[in-house]
Amino acid sequence: QYALLHMLPAHLADAHMSGDIHIHDLEFFAGRPLNCLQHDIRAFIKHGLKVDGTGDHTSVAAPPSHMETLMNHTGEIMLAAQQNMSGGQAMSLWNVFVAPFATGRSYDEVKQAIQMLVYNLNMAYAARGSQVPFTSMQLEFGVPKFLQDVTAYGPKGQVVGTYADFEDETRMIQKAFTEILLEGDSEGKPHLFPNTIYTLREETLKGDYDDDLRLVHELSAKYGSSYFVNMLPKYRGQMANYMGCRTCLQDTWTGDWEQDCLRTGNLAYVTLNLPRIGYQSRDENDVFEYLDNYMDLAVETLMIRRNQGLNCLNNFDILPFLDQKVDGETYYRIQNATLSFGFCGLNEMLLALFGEGIENPDANKFGIKCLEYINARAKSLQEETGLRWSVLQTPAESTAYRFATLDKEQFGDKAILQGDNGANYYTNSSHVPVNSDISFADKVKIEGKYHSLTPGGHIFHAFMGESYSDPDALMSLTNKIARKSDIGFWAYSSAFSFCLHCKTLMKGLSNKCPSCGETADVEWYDRITGYVQQVGRAKSASGGWNPGKRQVLIDRRRFEDN
Template sequence: MIEIKDSQQEPIDISIHSKKVVQSTLDGNTISPIPKVRTTDGHVIEWNREAIISQLIKDTTLGESFSGKPSITKEEATEIAISVENQIRSMRISFLSGALIREMVNRELLERGHIEWRNVSTRIGTPVVDACEIDLGTGFEANENANLQGNAETSHKKKADKISKEQYLLLLPPKISDLHLNGDIHIHDLEYLGTRPFCQDWDLRYFFYYGLMPDGNGTKASVAGPAMKAEVAILHAVKALGSAQTNFAGGQGFYNFLTFLAPYLEGKEYKEIEQLMQMFVYEMTQMMVARGGQLVFSSVQLSPGVPKLWKDKSVVYKGKVWDGIQSPHRREYGEFEREVRLSFKALMNVMLQGDYWGKPFSFPKPEISIEPDFMQEDELFNKSHPELPTYDDLYTMSFKLASKFGTPYFDNQLPEYRGAGNGISCYQCCAYQFSATPGSDAKFDEKLDFNNGMHFSMGSWQVVSLNCPRAAYRSNGDDKTLFANLRALMDESIKLFKIKRSWMTKVMDANRMPFVTQRPKDPRTNQKGEIAVDLNALVYTIGVVGINEMVQYHTGKQMHESKDSFKLAIRAMIEMGQYAKKLSEEHGMEIALARTPAETTCQRFAVSDLLHTDYREKAELVIKGDVQLALKNLGKTRDLPVYYTNGTHVPPGAGVSLTERIRIEQAFFSIVAGGNILHIWMGESAPDPKGLKDFAMNIAKNTQVGYFAFTKDMTICQNDFHVMSGLHDTCENCGSNNVEQLSRVTGYIQAVGGWNAAKKQELIDRQRYSISNMV
């Protein structure tokens, strides 16, 4: 028996293992029984002290598996349970919930100095008022992702996001959690940290050989064999990207899309091919099936012809590798130059038409590949096929699309550092670069040939961005200290990456990433085929935010204002790039330094630095946007019109010529190997497509810019469906103010109404370039 005391400090004997609290009488006073418990799993049950004991052991054992901290002993769990039981009896309450009991247990844990046990024993959730605000489209991260539409699925996603973020921050080592919460680093897609990798560029041949298993294991969804017709191949491609969204946090895409698809288009007339391309685009932009009921964030790499690397490679489609062994005869991708050219033309025409209202398609993002293979015409082929468009014709069409809608992204593979002649390189998501070469992949040639189902997996496990301006605030003008601070943040990122991989191993062991780890039925052997994603090939990405403001505080000048500031930015990035290589070797993981999209991160870091009194005065000197308005509303909301410049960019509002902007920004592309982008804001201008192409090809051939986009601002009237160039508050056609503005938020075009306050401020600040500036 254990002696505890009631509210009058009278001793009462209670059996440790009793299932109910015994009513006792002392000096004529009756102790009220503990009321029944309303549990979090939806039941009302009798009080049971053993439930606290077993739950504490379960919770802290979980903590031990995640953090290595020892779990609680049964003796200490029993002491805590009895103490909590005594407190409840002394409160003489008539209502008792599982949540209240947990709060009392957690208080006991904190008082006993066990914060590590408290972190895994606490509840996660949201106040009722916050949940209601989410239902109405306000409150928690209302404009965190411009691709989200306001609907019931979004409400569920936001609530789940909130819970998941709390969960992972509690499970992470406190130092890493604090670095994120304090704004030193930003863990991207924190809500998915423990359940999925970040993004993926898929090898379409995989699905053309194995068929489609949308659920990854064949038990929940119907399994389809390899596509035999073009229409089915298109639908399989669409559904593969949609299904992949259940297992990944970021964008999904196909590299070399048209070449791999081309065999299905063999011999078809242009009109039929255009209809198929139209079906593909509409399917991708009408599936509101991604997380929270949003469109699938998708991209396709498009070459105007068959790249040399693939010309002599065996075709993979209809469930066969057409190598003359598995198939009646050998077929090579070089045979399908006609189909690639026509499908490129068709896809451009579909996107040029826009949708039924005439507005642009946001997805799939067309990544136009500017490759050495297509800088000169294949004159022999052109003479033999005068009815087909030339490479120049096709590139011109892509710039016509850029002039009209600003839709395409241009993947420049001409610079030597892109390694186009040595392997595969692509951009994906909002500007992440991935590659595979014989030097980096021992099975490169086997994957080229699709031997035994081997294929390419290019993507990222996780992204962490660094608050670079804050590193400068702490450096007091000393270069060595600045570089040391940046390296220290990279070290912490490595710790996070290792934890991520450890957690993901548990997830995979529990078969919770079935689409990623699927091994479909091989149509030739009837045995299990190759795994869908080679997880060892995925990289870990460290992103930079605010390099311009970092050097601005450190030197007193911005990158475009001083050669010394520009040189410091280059030095810092080289230091980080070299350190990333060192970390890769030391830890056996590929670390990619990148410019992250930072749709919310640029704002979050700026707001965080204003919130912290240690940094506020320093941050006020360099933050972009409306700082005074932000300070005025700092206590009311975190969605404020301030931001740091993204990546290594010149500030959006800097009054520099386009030539000067390109000169500065191009220097970072070969350093930032994980991905970068040059934004050219056109506003409402619509340059001559051929002139725009000449200008862009000059960038491609004579600079180090590896990826760039021309952004066109537009307005859609939702009253009469009129599409206008530029940003307008009212419709020029009917006068209605029921309009929606469109522009590129980071790496994709989306309605401005869903942007956060910082991105809306950036939209105002952007330096736009007219036709005369560019061409």
């Protein structure tokens, strides 16, 4: 609450407390106001690594000579930057940029080196108070066309040709990474980090990469942990990078993929409570007026947050990792970081206005109109301020729970809530309600329309039932989604359980282990707020999901293969 009292004017603090808007990560507002970051590993391949940003207080590493050293540096970069930020750390094009280090190395050596990185990322337990850092890794199946002629840097930071020369190594690293995730930890539990994201390009789907694709779908079938980025829709340029939490950057800001997608990220977002707009509006014009008001609050908040970010970087000098200079330029490109409008409960707003939700074509049309309106505001703000305003599907089930709880108090029976008494929530962003009985194809069609309208981040959750454990069936779905829809980012999620007593992995949410009969220490896993997590069911679990999140899990309808 420190930020609310000291940094925000009363009307913004009130808007947050009452639930018109939600200001995220308030506890970090003062000291770590910047949310998430997409790294460029090449900066450290060329110049070595100073984890404190200056090299004055820690050992300084020269540009790495070996794959193993580079794996260590990859982990250290994520950990070091995490200390400067409130949100996640990600790397994209990583396996392409690392590929020169795999030259002349055997597959087993490469796999061993990557395994060390994966364990390091999952065992840095002290970094965020008994939470490992939130890390994401986006992998390519081959060297993308736009990187073919780009200068490649290898051991000791030396130029070693262009990335086109490293297609085989790029593939080898991707395969080894996926195999390690597929094996799980030594007990057979999934590695929860990094969130691993696979880029699907036109050329990926032509047959040459089918074996690699199949392995990734084995991972989907087993742990549901892989994500897919679709580069085929018309709204794409050459590059789009995501994090497991769904925030996204695309090369459509300046048009330069390095400037737009690397060494920058989502600066911050504020979420608009859409259902509340529905309860208060008499007609459609009212809706747009309320949207204007809520967006004004968001703009004011985000500008304060950005200024705090600039102060922390330039005046207080408390973000030294981000502030370090690379080739004369500050590592973190704050000028390209996104300021985003998030939103929650479009479905319930439509229900309040029309008595029909997002599944109804007419109601859905108005939903799209609202999103176009928010995008138009982002665009005019870009022109006014020169800053990168964006729109995203808020990644926060806890916001959905908080808004629903506050609206129930304020609007009573008028409030349209999901879940049952005591555990109410709103439908995430522009998603179809989790318990909807529409077909998979219709869900793709409805939600796909919103991905081009949420350039700052989005996700399509394909919640699969227990029958969907066949990698080939998932792979054929992937082909359809990539070729025939505008879905930009998605994951197949199937709930599973793990017996902490005898280490048995089970499909679905089980209350009892079939091998040893254990009931108390059976942990559940599923994807929520975008990424696969432990639910906290087991007796020995330290934290649990809030009641709203748990209710979503129970209400969730899963698609079966029939």
